[in-house]
Amino acid sequence: MNTKTREYTKEKIIEGVKLGITGVNGLMAEGRGEIFDLLVGEDISPPTMKSIKAAVASLILSEHPVISVNGNTAAILPKDLVLLSKELNVPLEVNLFYRTEERVGRIVEHLKKNGALVVLGERKKSIRLKEIDHARGIVDERGIYGADTVLLALEDGDRTKKLKDMGKTTIAIELNPFSRTARDASITIIGNVVSVIPEMTRCARVMKRTERGELERLVEEFKNEGTLHDQMRTMAKNMRDLITFNLNPGKEFLS
Amino acid sequence: MNTKTREYTKEKIIEGVKLGITGVNGLMAEGRGEIFDLLVGEDISPPTMKSIKAAVASLILSEHPVISVNGNTAAILPKDLVLLSKELNVPLEVNLFYRTEERVGRIVEHLKKNGALVVLGERKKSIRLKEIDHARGIVDERGIYGADTVLLALEDGDRTKKLKDMGKTTIAIELNPFSRTARDASITIIGNVVSVIPEMTRCARVMKRTERGELERLVEEFKNEGTLHDQMRTMAKNMRDLITFNLNPGKEFLS
Numbered sequence: 001m002n003t004k005t006r007e008y009t010k011e012k013i014i015e016g017v018k019l020g021i022t023g024v025n026g027l028m029a030e031g032r033g034e035i036f037d038l039l040v041g042e043d044i045s046p047p048t049m050k051s052i053k054a055a056v057a058s059l060i061l062s063e064h065p066v067i068s069v070n071g072n073t074a075a076i077l078p079k080d081l082v083l084l085s086k087e088l089n090v091p092l093e094v095n096l097f098y099r100t101e102e103r104v105g106r107i108v109e110h111l112k113k114n115g116a117l118v119v120l121g122e123r124k125k126s127i128r129l130k131e132i133d134h135a136r137g138i139v140d141e142r143g144i145y146g147a148d149t150v151l152l153a154l155e156d157g158d159r160t161k162k163l164k165d166m167g168k169t170t171i172a173i174e175l176n177p178f179s180r181t182a183r184d185a186s187i188t189i190i191g192n193v194v195s196v197i198p199e200m201t202r203c204a205r206v207m208k209r210t211e212r213g214e215l216e217r218l219v220e221e222f223k224n225e226g227t228l229h230d231q232m233r234t235m236a237k238n239m240r241d242l243i244t245f246n247l248n249p250g251k252e253f254l255s
Numbered sequence: 256m257n258t259k260t261r262e263y264t265k266e267k268i269i270e271g272v273k274l275g276i277t278g279v280n281g282l283m284a285e286g287r288g289e290i291f292d293l294l295v296g297e298d299i300s301p302p303t304m305k306s307i308k309a310a311v312a313s314l315i316l317s318e319h320p321v322i323s324v325n326g327n328t329a330a331i332l333p334k335d336l337v338l339l340s341k342e343l344n345v346p347l348e349v350n351l352f353y354r355t356e357e358r359v360g361r362i363v364e365h366l367k368k369n370g371a372l373v374v375l376g377e378r379k380k381s382i383r384l385k386e387i388d389h390a391r392g393i394v395d396e397r398g399i400y401g402a403d404t405v406l407l408a409l410e411d412g413d414r415t416k417k418l419k420d421m422g423k424t425t426i427a428i429e430l431n432p433f434s435r436t437a438r439d440a441s442i443t444i445i446g447n448v449v450s451v452i453p454e455m456t457r458c459a460r461v462m463k464r465t466e467r468g469e470l471e472r473l474v475e476e477f478k479n480e481g482t483l484h485d486q487m488r489t490m491a492k493n494m495r496d497l498i499t500f501n502l503n504p505g506k507e508f509l510s
Contacts, residue, residue: 010283017279024272024282028265031286035431176290178501232498239494243487246433 005194006037009076016075021107023098026072029154033192036175038242039235043195047230051189052196054222055151055171056088056203057215058187062149062169065090066120070097073153073193074107078114080197085116087204090151093143094121097156120144152181153193160184173197177231188224190231260449261292264331271330276362278353281327284409288447291430295486296493298450302485306444307451309477310406310426311343311458312470313442317404317424320345321375325352328408328448329362333369335452340371342459345406348398349376352411375399407436408448415439428452432486443479445486 013030016022044052059065067085069092074081085092094107101123108119120143139145149169152160157180164170164184172185173196182188189196207215268285271277299307314320322340324347329336340347349362356378363374375398394400404424407415412435419425419439427440428451437443444451462470 013283014279024269027279027282028268028286028289031283031288032290033286034283035287035290178497183501229502232501236494236498239491242433243491246438246484246487 005043005192006034009192009194010034012076013072016071019075019106019110021103021110022071022075023096023103025097026070026075029072033154033175036177036235037192039238040175040190040192040231041234041238044191044199045231045234047227047234048189048191048196049199050222051187051224051227052199052203053207054218055187055189056200056207057210057218058149058169058171059088059090059151060204060207061212061215061219062147064147065149065151066143066147067092067151068095068144068153068155069093069107069111069119069121070095070154071103071107074110076193077197078111078116080194080201082111082115084197084201084204087201087208091143092116092119093140094119095139095144095159097159099138152185153197155181157181157184177228177235182228186224187222188228190228260298260447261289264447264449265289267331268327271326274330274361274365276358276365277326277330278351278358280352281325281330284327288409288430291432291490292447293497294490294493295430295445295447296489299446299454300486300489302482302489303444303446303451304454305477306442306479306482307454307458308462309473310442310444311455311462312465312473313404313424313426314343314345314406315459315462316467316470316474317402319402320404320406321398321402322347322406323350323399323408323410324348324362324366324374324376325350325409326358326362329365331448332452333366333371335456337366337370339452339456339459342456342463346398347371347374348395349374350394350399350414354393407440408452410436412436412439432483432490437483441479442477443483445483 010030013022013027017027067081067090069081081092092111094104096103104121108122111119120140144150147168149171150163151171153173155172160170160172160181161184164186170185171187171189172181173189173191173193174182175190175192176182177190182190265285268277268282272282322336322345324336336347347366349359351358359377363377366374375395399405402423404426405418406426408428410427415425415427415436416439419441425440426442426444427436428444428446428448429437430445430447431437432445437445
């Protein structure tokens with residue numbers, strides 16, 4: 001159990017509400033995440049590490065990668081998003097499920113306060129994607145619109161699928177391996193953003209110097225479905241341990 | 256999967272935010288509940304039915320029972336709470352984790368609009384329980400303060416334990432069988448309030464006419480721990496089915 005990570009995330013989400021950048025749906029998503037966080041167990045499990053490496057390789061190899069940011073990620077770890085963006089030289093773009101221009105503005109402001117130089121996603125430079133029936137279809141022409149690879153942290157299912165259908169490589173950070181996002185993304189990283197994003201930055205630092213052929217091999221050999229199934233089996237095991245612990249409270253449970 | 260129940264609950268919780276009766280913590284609790292709702296499977300499983308019967312028997316036998324209501328339950332099913340209260344002749348009392356007098360007032364108002372004649376819990380008649388370090392320690396002298404049995408729907412763990420330590424019979428409606436509330440309550444009903452409360456009302460209608468000895472037997476023979484363990488085993492099975500379905504998507508999963 002990652003009680004510390006979880007408490008931190010929760011605290012930041014509540015601060016996000018006060019800042020006006022986290023919405024009602026973000027709060028419910030946080031609650032769902034808490035339970036998966038408990039079942040997922042370790043912060044960075046071996047299959048998660050494999051996904052992170054494939055994801056970072058893919059972002060380094062892409063011509064126009066973008067990091068899509070919503071209210072929850074911006075509230076939880078603005079500084080780490082900025083560090084990853086700088087390390088990979090990949091722009092941040094604000095994209096919201098429940099979009100209001102005010103909330104987009106506040107998130108852009110929040111990211112800039114935390115060190116971002118440029119943040120995409122404000123209306124003036126935006127285009128509406130007809131493939132996505134939603135405010136989330138509004139994307140920046142300098143960003144997601146022309147991107148070949150999009151990193152999506154805590155994303156909704158519809159959008160992940162549509163972006164993939166448009167031929168983009170989609171990388172999702174998710175806690176629920178059963179979600180549509182987890183199943184539809186090209187590369188799914190199962191884990192808490194609080195651990196995953198800084199780990200991606202550490203990997204990026206090293207992998208930027210890795211030769212191209214090696215990065216291509218990492219991406220090609222990555223099998224999303226198999227990795228997800230490994231995660232599900234771990235969850236089933238953690239669930240059994242949790243029940244064993246409850247039936248025999250003396251036993252240790254979850255690493 | 257109770258997709259309908261869950262969608263309904265979610266919709267009501269969002270309305271609750273607009274009415275100013277559901278708070279930040281209620282929204283996160285709703286998200287956690289969604290996942291357990293998925294894992295719990297059936298709305299009213301056989302062990303849930305057993306708990307409901309013991310709970311209703313206990314409420315009928317009590318001298319001073321009270322139904323404790325918070326922002327989420329009031330938002331989700333105000334009418335059903337009023338019906339249960341009238342069927343059992345048990346008063347409703349508003350008790351909040353994050354208490355503001357305005358929010359208490361709005362919830363009292365909301366319950367009255369939905370048919371309640373009297374709702375306890377407003378400050379003027381309240382006493383602070385030294386045993387509970389929190390706004391939740393503020394209880395109505397006509398209600399929880401003198402009660403022998405308290406029905407708690409969607410309650411926090413601290414309070415459930417303290418009320419039980421004070422010698423009260425605590426009945427909890429919960430979706431998470433691992434929660435402190437589930438473990439500490441005298442009778443835990445694992446299920447969604449949307450299904451459980453109306454089922455309690457139906458049982459109350461019949462059981463009010465059941466003879467006292469039979470009701471006493473139902474309460475005495477009820478074993479909370481064993482019933483919770485049955486629920487956990489069902490959850491583990493549902494989890495395995497969910498994973499099997501994901502590994503072999505053709506298969507049916509969860510009833």
